[in-house]
Amino acid sequence: MGPSVLIAGAGPSGLVLALILLQNGVSVRIINNELKHRIGSRGAGIQARTLELYEILGIFPDIRKAGEPVKSEGKPFSMAVYNPGKTEPTKLLPSNYVAPTPDTPHTYGLTLSQERHEEILREYLKDLSCTVELGCELRDFEQFTDHVVAHLVKTDADGQQQEERTKFDWLVGTDGAHSMVRKQLGLSFLGETRTEQNMALGDIVIENLDNKIWHTWNVPPKLIMLRANHSTSQVFTYVYTGRAGEKPLTREEFIEEFYALTGRRDLTFGENTWMSNYRPNVRMVDRMRDGRVFIAGDAAHCHTPSGAQGLNSSIQDAVNLGWKLAIVAKGLAPEALLDTYSEERIRVIAHMLQVTTKMHDKTWVHVPGAPADDESRWKRSPDLSMLGVNYCGSSIVLEGKDKGKAAAESNAYATAEGGRVQAAYRAPDAPGLVSVDDAQMTNLFSVFRATVHTVLVFGGDAAGRALVADVLGRLPKDTVQRWSSFATVLEDRAGHAYGGYGVEAGELTVVVVRPDGVIGAVVFEAEGVEAYFQRIFG
Missing domain, CATH: 3.40.30.10 (Glutaredoxin)
Known part of the structure; x- marks a missing residue:
């Protein structure tokens, strides 16, 4: 008998979903159409609520060991703000550390490269005899009352292809913002793409720069922010916005624009390990289930990276769906329970898009006449820890009469x-x-x-x-x-x-x-x- 659930897409949401299902004794096949695992920091912020969920999943120790605390007791400052041409910051923004309490041991999150984050999750899957099938693409699928037939195409390193049609009980699309699963289901993906806003993101090695603090230069309308991946690494993630032109920057072009904007020719640049051109895309579906098929993560919602909510929301999608799908797949609960996945998550995602969009505009969008040294753009609400995310109004939650x-x-x-x-x-x-x-x-x-x-x-x-x-x-x-x-x-x-x-x-x-x-x-x-x-x- 083959796997019960096919997961198309091996980012954090797909990996976490696979882990939960396997822990529950539900067989899984997880595929990725790319031939190699993705590199780069990408979504590097792991919020406090996600760390709590990782404790429940039993994987927190390895995540904590690999990550860097966003704020800690011995870290008084979080960001250095510079004027162009100056090597010493004009401002040091405080970290405003809040000590953990017995009921809330994680008051802040961790910074961890998504590349390493996914690697750790894959190691846990391997312990459960599950590996990600690379070079395996879901081309299309047919849905029936009691199963799904998936049309898969496997491509090897030499480009040779092999097709198969395989039956599964359930299909989950965690296949990103361009999700084939979402498109074939015909789900709406309403929102906006801000074509006028051009941002460059990437990872690059920078010598002679403090890797224990973030760094920013603001020369309106341009702004550059650098964040070290770890205090033991000289690899910095950069965000550069306000530049002209639509073509993606090369490494050399970014370095020259950095020198021109900051005047910091005392810094030496090394390898550019990952680079991306980005335009804010703010969209979400109106439901996350269609019969025996689900979508989660970026396939269901995409948004700006401000506030580090995207990856965490995707993981929380997987955790919400995982336990429900497990007990339904084992015949312990009615299929109607699966409707509460959309019911509970859509409300949370809609609110999250509002939060991240407002924060993006505050941080990265230049307002003519606004002071360049306005430090309020870097202040973050405690809500971003996601410790308050709730499912009030859910049909399966038994709330008090006063609600x-x-x-x-x-x-x-x-x-x-x-x-x-x-x-x-x-x-x-x-x-x-x-x-x-x-x-x-x-x-x-x-x-x-x-x-x-x-x-x-x-x-x-x-x-x-x-x-x-x-x-x-x-x-x-x-x-x-x-x-x-x-x-x-x-x-x-x-x-x-x-x-x-x-x-x-x-x-x-x-x-x-x-x-x-x-x-x-x-x-x-x-x-x-x-x-x-x-x-x-x-």
Whole structure:
């Protein structure tokens, strides 16, 4: 029997989706039409919320080891602002570091070249006996009521081609902004392309420049920003905007324009490892599922790189879809559950496009008469950490009675208020937990899994807990893990679980955490637990 799911496209969203499905025991084939893996920094910002998801997936240690913290306690400044011809900055912008807390261990993200990021994800897939098939293109597909037939063309290094038609249960297009899957489905991709805005991006080696801080020169309408890939590397990512002409820059042309704009001939340039010409393209679909076919990542939405939201939104698409597709593919939940992928993600993506477009205009678009040294263009909202991304109004989230119709219209990036955890928002961490069984220390992010719902039962009497246990015992096997006094007991010695979740000691409170780290329900009796899981498993 062949793989159950075909994933067309091997960027971060496709790789993460493959990892989640494999962890859930669903067979996968992931293909990429290019003969070699892409190089370059590209989407190098990994936001705090994505790091939390990577903890749940079990891959955070390797990502952290390879990445560079955007802000850290020992890093007082984040950017140097220069006047042309000056080697010393006229301004040093502070990093405004905020220390982590027990419920939020990641207050900032990491900078990590997308090239290395994808390599790490592929290593995890390899451990699960899955590799990306290079030179394998999805030409077209046919969709039926219970399967999809994909027309694939495989090209080897000598240019020899071999065609095949293969049946899969499901198809997911993570094949980029020019997605063939999206086009064949006929999905709308409404928005705008700003042809008048011409930007050059790339990676280049620069000697004699501090690699622990960002650097910028603004000579309106031109602006150049440099960001080191790592404090151990002299490879800098550059963004250059406001230049004339439509032709992509060569390495030599960029260097000469850099010298002319900055006057910094004390800097020496080395290899130009990656270069791209870019025009802002802001578009999104109105749905992300058509029968047995889905799209995710850039195939469903494209936007400016400002704020480092694109790659992270793409990964969060994959995490949202992954657990739902897994339990449907295994026959544990009805196909209707898959409609909530679009329902939950479209609202978030629409808000994200507004955020990134506004930020792009503030940072990169020259406004005549605006001061060249306006440092406000570099200030970033804490919302960009994506810790507030929520699914308020979702049909499968069991929200409190006080939410009402306003939930679906609430800010998709807003954090929960009120001191108690709320359904539809991220589940916080809680360190300092001790397993009564083996006295091992742990934290909730180590407990959560992308393969199961996690049910946290706080307080209550024996009778109330027994009723909850009865409900959970009737759910499909291996879909839920229980942490309470009737399953695995975790002692909250530091008080971070009760405190971070805003739960009163003694009161029976049940918090259901979905496999994507989102709180599906906060309820106070067994009937609420049953009502939530009825929405998932039917």
